Amino acid sequence: MKPNSRRVFLRNTSISSLVLLANPLKSCSSKIENKIVSETYKPLILSTWAHGIPANDKAWDVLSKTDNILDAVEQGVRVTESDPDNLSVGLQGLPDRDGIVTLDASIMIGDGSCGSVSFVRQIKHPISLARQVMEKTPHVMLSGEGARLFAIAQGFPLEEEKLSPKAEKAYREWLVQSAYKPIINIENHDTIGMIGIGKDGKLAGACTTSGLAYKMHGRVGDSPIIGAGLYVDDEVGAATATGLGESVIRICGSFLVVELMRQGRSPQEACEEAVRRLTVKNASQIADMQVGFLAINKEGEFGAYAVHPGFNFAMHHSEAKVLKDAKSKFSDNG
Numbered sequence: 352m353k354p355n356s357r358r359v360f361l362r363n364t365s366i367s368s369l370v371l372l373a374n375p376l377k378s379c380s381s382k383i384e385n386k387i388v389s390e391t392y393k394p395l396i397l398s399t400w401a402h403g404i405p406a407n408d409k410a411w412d413v414l415s416k417t418d419n420i421l422d423a424v425e426q427g428v429r430v431t432e433s434d435p436d437n438l439s440v441g442l443q444g445l446p447d448r449d450g451i452v453t454l455d456a457s458i459m460i461g462d463g464s465c466g467s468v469s470f471v472r473q474i475k476h477p478i479s480l481a482r483q484v485m486e487k488t489p490h491v492m493l494s495g496e497g498a499r500l501f502a503i504a505q506g507f508p509l510e511e512e513k514l515s516p517k518a519e520k521a522y523r524e525w526l527v528q529s530a531y532k533p534i535i536n537i538e539n540h541d542t543i544g545m546i547g548i549g550k551d552g553k554l555a556g557a558c559t560t561s562g563l564a565y566k567m568h569g570r571v572g573d574s575p576i577i578g579a580g581l582y583v584d585d586e587v588g589a590a591t592a593t594g595l596g597e598s599v600i601r602i603c604g605s606f607l608v609v610e611l612m613r614q615g616r617s618p619q620e621a622c623e624e625a626v627r628r629l630t631v632k633n634a635s636q637i638a639d640m641q642v643g644f645l646a647i648n649k650e651g652e653f654g655a656y657a658v659h660p661g662f663n664f665a666m667h668h669s670e671a672k673v674l675k676d677a678k679s680k681f682s683d684n685g
């Protein structure tokens with residue numbers, strides 16, 4: 352898939368736009384023997400990609416008014432799900448190879464409560480449906496037609512199954528070759544994964560996507576799989592992933608990042624070790640695939656790391672909101 356103009360825009364804007372916030376509260380830096388070891392912030396919201404900036408704005412607003420980190424992450428990623436220009440999240444995203452948009456989403460809080468939906472059609476806000484699964488059923492995941500029927504029962508409106516103008520154009524172009532290459536490289540993936548910590552230390556995360564463009568009908572990625580695309584534990588921290596879902600599922604990526612933090616790694620070290628393991632387990636594909644991880648620990652320290660350059664993330668805390676480039680295992684020239 353060719354780089355689209357939005358991604359070119361993302362790359363151009365990834366020279367970190369820093370916006371200092373008015374009336375900043377003091378952030379705390381953790382100190383050990385008078386040595387500053389890391390930046391820590393509470394509250395803190397992190398999201399994958401530049402579309403995380405408006406999503407974080409909404410999450411921050413909700414968090415400021417309610418102190419509810421679960422509401423904040425849900426409302427935050429709903430902004431991305433509603434963005435008519437977004438080709439990788441929500442019903443305006445790129446379809447599968449049969450021309451049908453199917454969505455995956457998950458939500459989790461630090462006490463272990465979680466919910467997800469996968470392979471769901473016609474629902475504008477799958478993240479809110481995932482929350483309903485968490486709160487209104489004894490289950491963790493509903494899929495496909497069952498998820499859609501549950502949505503109807505919960506009063507969610509069904510949207511018309513019609514590709515957005517941008518998705519329709521891109522799909523028609525793809526149909527010319529119809530090349531089935533289920534690969535996510537550094538140009539064509541953009542799930543929003545958002546993780547956050549409130550000032551009370553409670554953590555939550557939300558992850559939502561239209562998944563891999565032109566995937567097989569029925570394909571489900573990492574985003575709705577608890578422990579793959581998202582994992583949250585108030586005892587330790589939270590992590591989320593973006594990129595080639597199959598490779599993330601193979602290493603239980605977000606769970607791995609949280610478990611590495613539990614064993615004493617910093618969020619940055621944990622993301623780096625997860626990428627290292629992922630590159631070993633997916634060695635034959637590694638040149639043409641991308642994955643990025645984001646993590647927060649319960650102190651409010653953060654980390655981010657990707658397989659290749661190009662992954663950026665939006666960070667919002669009491670002093671600033673900023674788009675940052677993540678470091679990566681491989682450099683630009685491989």
Ligand code: ASP
Binds near residue numbers: 561572595596
């Ligand atoms: N992780 C998503 C998936 O594999 C894709 C993405 O990050 O855009 O479905």
